[in-house]
Amino acid sequence: MAGILAKTDGKTLLLLKPRGFCAGVVRAIDIVEHALEKYGQPVYVRHEIVHNRHVVESLKAKGARFVESLSEIPPNAVTIFSAHGVARIVVNDAAARGLHVLDATCPLVTKVHNQGKHYVAQGRMLILIGHAGHAEVEGTMGQISSPVYLVQTEKDLESLDIPADAPVAYITQTTLSVDDTRAIVAALHRRFTNLVGPDTSDICYATQNRQTAVRELSKRVDTVLVVGAKNSSNSNRLREIATEAGIPSYLIADGSELKADWIQDVRTVGITAGASAPEVVVEHVIEALRRFGPVEVSTLPGREENVQFRLPAELRVEQ
Numbered sequence: 001m002a003g004i005l006a007k008t009d010g011k012t013l014l015l016l017k018p019r020g021f022c023a024g025v026v027r028a029i030d031i032v033e034h035a036l037e038k039y040g041q042p043v044y045v046r047h048e049i050v051h052n053r054h055v056v057e058s059l060k061a062k063g064a065r066f067v068e069s070l071s072e073i074p075p076n077a078v079t080i081f082s083a084h085g086v087a088r089i090v091v092n093d094a095a096a097r098g099l100h101v102l103d104a105t106c107p108l109v110t111k112v113h114n115q116g117k118h119y120v121a122q123g124r125m126l127i128l129i130g131h132a133g134h135a136e137v138e139g140t141m142g143q144i145s146s147p148v149y150l151v152q153t154e155k156d157l158e159s160l161d162i163p164a165d166a167p168v169a170y171i172t173q174t175t176l177s178v179d180d181t182r183a184i185v186a187a188l189h190r191r192f193t194n195l196v197g198p199d200t201s202d203i204c205y206a207t208q209n210r211q212t213a214v215r216e217l218s219k220r221v222d223t224v225l226v227v228g229a230k231n232s233s234n235s236n237r238l239r240e241i242a243t244e245a246g247i248p249s250y251l252i253a254d255g256s257e258l259k260a261d262w263i264q265d266v267r268t269v270g271i272t273a274g275a276s277a278p279e280v281v282v283e284h285v286i287e288a289l290r291r292f293g294p295v296e297v298s299t300l301p302g303r304e305e306n307v308q309f310r311l312p313a314e315l316r317v318e319q
């Protein structure tokens with residue numbers, strides 16, 4: 001076991017592994033930082049590069065400007081698409097405006113786009129399992145030229161106007177609960193006789209690993225704190241998984257949000273972090289816990305992650 005499980009008259013804090021940044025988030029942040037180094041300030045980023053205020057503020061301080069619309073960006077400016085991906089219309093708009101684009105879309109999100117295009121090219125009707133309004137879902141739907149049917153819950157299948165024997169395929173948002181997705185896929189198989197789709201355990205290694213780990217953690221702790229932003233899909237799923245396991249679980253953006261009544265009569269607290277939450281914020285939450293009394297921290301063993309994604313060619317420093 002990595003780390004020592006120590007007890008005090010205070011609380012035991014179990015840090016979960018893996019937690020926090022995934023390879024897609026590291027790559028997206030690196031793209032902004034390398035672009036700033038190479039091209040100087042400002043560089044423009046469409047949408048939050050990843051869903052975390054601390055990351056966004058720190059990049060702002062280095063000279064990045066965050067916008068929601070390309071119309072806010074001057075011609076020729078360096079423009080970075082966020083890790084969540086963008087619709088074709090955004091790509092085309094950027095080209096029409098003469099922007100210098102660097103694409104920080106996570107390669108695993110791009111893989112979903114390509115899966116969707118592949119299924120449509122086979123003549124299949126396409127279902128996307130995901131959450132309406134999320135940037136990744138909007139990007140994925142906008143990457144596919146044919147209509148995409150969005151399914152958020154099993155109940156949504158009832159209103160799908162697709163014949164049972166039609167050729168159908170599904171793709172999924174990368175950060176969904178693996179269990180929920182599996183249940184929806186099972187319902188799709190009951191509904192459609194000619195259905196194909198990717199293996200749900202092969203959508204995103206980081207989502208899968210963090211969800212598996214929090215499920216295990218929930219067996220050992222009295223409460224779970226998930227460090228992450230309110231608009232972070234993968235962080236919300238981590239909190240839901242702990243809650244479904246019967247453990248009080250809270251999504252916490254940083255230490256300032258920690259509430260005394262969450263941890264009052266609790267001996268063992270588990271901490272994990274969403275894929276877009278920096279480790280410095282986890283440390284901030286631990287400091288906040290210490291304000292309520294002594295805390296002994298230990299790290300649980302967990303799956304090693306060695307995934308790395310390459311930077312766009314123009315930002316690579318050749319050795």
Ligand code: SF4
Pocket residue numbers: 022023024025083106107108109174175204205206207234275
């Ligand atoms: S959670 Fe998965 S899909 Fe999303 S950015 Fe990280 S590696 Fe990519």
